[in-house]
Amino acid sequence: MPSTPTLRLLTAVLLAVVTLAAFAQQASAPAGPAADADEPAMLETATFAGGCFWCMEGPFDALEGVIATTAGYTGGTLPNPTYEQVSAGGTGHAESVQVTYDPQRVSYEKLLEVFWHNIDPTVADQQFCDHGNQYRTAIFYHNDTQKQAAEASLAALEQSKPFKAPIKTALVKAGPFYVAEDYHQDYYKKNPLRYKFYRYNCGRDKRLVELWGSAGH
Numbered sequence: 001m002p003s004t005p006t007l008r009l010l011t012a013v014l015l016a017v018v019t020l021a022a023f024a025q026q027a028s029a030p031a032g033p034a035a036d037a038d039e040p041a042m043l044e045t046a047t048f049a050g051g052c053f054w055c056m057e058g059p060f061d062a063l064e065g066v067i068a069t070t071a072g073y074t075g076g077t078l079p080n081p082t083y084e085q086v087s088a089g090g091t092g093h094a095e096s097v098q099v100t101y102d103p104q105r106v107s108y109e110k111l112l113e114v115f116w117h118n119i120d121p122t123v124a125d126q127q128f129c130d131h132g133n134q135y136r137t138a139i140f141y142h143n144d145t146q147k148q149a150a151e152a153s154l155a156a157l158e159q160s161k162p163f164k165a166p167i168k169t170a171l172v173k174a175g176p177f178y179v180a181e182d183y184h185q186d187y188y189k190k191n192p193l194r195y196k197f198y199r200y201n202c203g204r205d206k207r208l209v210e211l212w213g214s215a216g217h
Contacts, residue, residue, distance in 0.1 A: 051127025065106025122165035
């Protein structure tokens with residue numbers, strides 16, 4: 001039988017081994033609820049037609065919570081249309097932007113506000129210097145929540161609008177969205193001088209200020 005000092009030493013060593021094993025098991029255990037912070041955000045999509053899609057990406061890109069914008073075509077009947085086909089008219093498509101956003105960081109209502117302040121909602125089948133059905137304005141809602149928010153936004157605007165003309169922007173259920181050619185994506189970044197020249201000559205900013213005052217653009 002071990003002596004008392006020896007027994008005490010063995011007991012201390014055993015306790016140390018058990019304690020180290022417990023710490024090791026705790027360290028290797030899977031993370032609990034705190035691991036949810038590393039999960040990717042649940043992103044949503046919004047789609048708007050506001051005339052030339054070159055001019056509609058920038059205002060949304062500037063919003064915190066917007067992950068990406070994509071120029072494209074929607075609202076028509078021709079599958080996989082090209083820019084030449086859409087710009088010539090007859091396909092039913094409108095030049096549009098699709099906005100991918102994090103609803104925890106930016107609301108759909110905020111996207112609607114930015115949309116209104118970057119279009120002329122008083123005209124049909126045109127925007128500024130661009131004429132044709134392909135340049136109409138529209139909100140393409142993706143679900144009932146977006147539809148209700150768009151209807152509420154339109155109703156509120158009808159009551160508070162700073163201009164007298166009626167609003168002609170349509171609310172339409174979203175359908176297939178076709179991504180535009182690569183050279184149209186982020187055009188305002190890739191070709192800033194040409195973009196600014198086009199925008200100025202089209203009278204876009206001047207008209208936005210006339211409609212919305214300092215809130216325009």
